[in-house]
Amino acid sequence: MFQNNPLLAQLKKELYEQKPRVEGIVRAHEKGFGFLDVDNKTNYFIPVAKMKLLCNGDKVSGTIITNNDKEFFEPEILIESSLQKFIGKIGFLDRAMVIYPENMPTNFAIRCKVNPQVAQKLKEGDWVVATLQSHPLEKDKNHFSAEVTKFIASSDSIYQLWLKTLARYDLEDKAPQEDAFTISESEQENRQELTDVPFFTVDNENTEDMDDAIAISQDEIGNYQLMIAIADPTAYIPQDSEVDNIAKIRNFTTYLPDFNIPMLSTQLADNLCSLKANEKRPAMVCKINIDKNGQFTNDDISFTPAWIESKAKLAYNNVSDFLEGRSDLNIDDATIKKQLRLLSELAKARINWRQQNALVFKANNDYRFVLDDNRQVKNIIKELRGIGNNIVEEVMIIANLALTMYLQEKVGSGVFNTHSGFDSKYIEQILKILADNGITDFDKESLMTFAGYVKLRRLIDDNDFLSTRLRKFQTPADFSLTPEPHFGLGFTAYATWTSPIRKYGDMINHRLLKASLKGQTITAPTNEQLKSMSDRRKKLRLAERDIAENLYSQYLSDKQDQTFAAEIVDINRGGARVRLTDIGAFAFLPLSMIHKVRDQVNAYPEDGLIKINDEIAYKLADAITVAIYQVKTENQSVIVKLSETNS
Known part of the structure; x- marks a missing residue:
């Protein structure tokens, strides 16, 4: 009775079009569920069943479903998969070969086949390069599949870290072949x-x-x-x-x-x-x-x-x-x-x-x-x-x-x-920073010129605090065909x-x-x-x-509570990024590790300051002493706490 009913089809279309539609980036959780991050402030829950259609980092669009005052994301269209060419570790499930992509939840496995050009016989734990062959959100597809295209390193190779890193960025892992060379x-x-x-x-x-x-x-x-x-x-x-x-x-x-x-x-x-x-x-x-x-x-x-x-x-x-x-x-x-x-x-x-x-x-x-x-x-x-x-x-x-x-x-x-000096989109911020520090003899035009930049650098080079603050506003170096x-x-x-x-x-x-x-x-x-x-x-x-991050994490993993001299190189809302000056490692110092009463300590990234009870306690380029609190080997991050020697 309802088959090929145009009224019903029109009703379904209208209901579909009325649903809130969003697009964003998928963020997977180790427990199987996930979130769609729409922007810095907005995200939507993705149930476990729907996460089976997605992988961490996918850019997707879909609708928002409301059920008992709770909102869920319903994925519909794949905009761009985070897994195109990727590296991963070989495993076996029910005698079938699978690949576990890096930077994904540990239980995320993709069935795979091996390209005939891969000469090595793969075993569990080997690292390989693979390309995604199918994605569940693609038309006429209902599962993930991949093809192994290159062997990287065996599970027991002592060079595994280096070979994986080179493969990650598609860099060569061997010197060019030798040849007979003569001078013409x-x-x-x-x-x-x-x-x-x-x-x-x-x-x-x-x-x-x-x-x-x-x-x-x-x-x-x-x-x-x-x-x-x-x-x-x-x-x-x-x-x-x-x-x-x-x-x-x-x-x-x-x-x-x-x-x-x-x-x-x-x-x-x-x-x-x-x-x-x-x-x-x-x-x-x-x-x-x-x-x-x-x-x-x-x-x-x-x-x-x-x-x-x-x-x-x-x-x-x-x-x-x-x-x-x-x-x-x-x-x-x-x-x-x-x-x-x-x-x-x-x-x-x-x-x-x-x-x-x-x-x-x-x-x-x-x-x-x-x-x-x-x-x-x-x-x-x-x-x-x-x-x-x-x-x-x-x-x-x-x-x-x-x-x-x-x-x-x-x-x-x-x-x-x-x-080319400063990025033009930050000029207003730079001028405010300079004015706050008593430097007023620059304007937008002069700061963007070669002469103006050099003049400012000579003026502030001995001011570590100001030099560090302005460094983040610079353009990267580049190449040119002409001078x-x-x-x-x-x-x-x-x-x-x-x-x-x-x-x-x-x-x-x-x-x-x-x-x-x-x-x-x-x-x-x-x-x-x-x-x-x-x-x-x-x-x-x-x-x-x-x-470097991997080796530093490895080196510091057994050095809990050991103290290091450090310098504050950046400040964000959550705390300070520091460099351990004796070994060169970067680490994060959370606000909670700076002062015991959390609501009494605040970071002001735009000013390069950390205040305790509204008084300046630390600023960019300050030399401090920190102790290792935690090393997170899953993402090679080092968390430090403020040493008692700073108090």
Whole structure:
């Protein structure tokens, strides 16, 4: 009687259209139910039965059902699944292979099949990459299914953390294949013989891919003659060759704790191109005359392809100890010792010059994880930056500025590093913060200019509180095909070429330099390549963060109540984000761990303050002492409490 009844169909349509409709992101709970987060303030309950149609992170739309004054979300349309290409752990249910995706509730299993190209026989606990084949909300589908497309790591691999992280961001886990490499005749022509010049390298003790060497002398009136030799992998790698195309995809060497994946093959990176001591190597050499005040111009610069031979491999810490009088150098070469003293003088002159004419960042400490044979964290070493680091940093900046000047004058394009200062959408907030701190000689227009930004940075660089507050309003660094300012460094343009073994953008600039020197047609880089570089750099930073968070969680998991010096780096409504300055780990300090009476302590993120009973108790950049309260290994978060030594 009701079959094909148009009135009934119309009634159903009207009732359907009258139901409240929403869309949002699914948030799953370990107990099987979930929530639809519509915005920061609104969410709707999803019953267990309906969650069987969804997975954590899905973007969906549907209707709101009211029953006995309770509201429930009824999913109807899948907008975007959070599971498209994902990694997970293999398991078996009722003899059927399933995959447990990471970052999902532990009981969320998807039946899967294995692509024939996956050679390994999978066993329980193995980690794999998979792609989603079906979703219950898709048309004509009623269940989740996936296909395993790549094996990552076995259940007992000590490299599991590293391999999973690389797979998560679709990064390579092996060096490129080796090949037979030779230098073409054209690359050998007109190379200046500079093997008698006393070049030397300064790197970390375990560095193998050494891409820069230095030599320096001084004339009778105190001016410096600086020579910087940069490794020349493009001598071995023809443009658009298979090796070049692999490097173009990788863009950078991947540096993870005790696990590096080179951009170039190991044979090139650690041998043929590396400026090893007492080995003849091709290099691009920059010669610069610098006055005793650290200044130089275009007329003081020249470039040449050359053969060089480094006379010694030095380590940062040994150089710093020698120059700061703590110990002698580990070699007896008087020429190199003299050069190091000259470089120390030049570095001080250049730092002073940059303080007056550009910007100087405060040095950050480096932290090194020490792992045992099972790749568990034994220790974390804080590596202080000394004069040895400063020397190399200043010389590389000089070399990069020299190339920047050359590209601007002779070429007109290249791979330039850029930074545009403050994000324009935060200017009103920035002006208010400055006014609240008695700084009123800036307006919207001046803050967005290069000159205005540099002026402000020089004004506040010694104010840690204000510098930390404003840091979050800055734009990220980027790349450009033409010269544009780098606000953060205080340079009107900045291009790099000093790490061609590790950065494809530096290889591009090498080729532009060589083509210009030889009078050849110049092939400019493309916007597509710059986007690839930018995207890869973001992935690498995320991978580095994930590995560090895991290793820090592992290291701190058995250190409950142990105290650490810390610095407040951010404040939100719930408390403060701090950095443990002795080991580099980030942790969260909840308001409840700052003061016993919760309603007497409040955070003011917009002011960078935490108040107790309306009195300022803590602020951004404050040094405090905290104790480990809890380490949540499921999301690698560290919770700390305020140590009694602060009271």
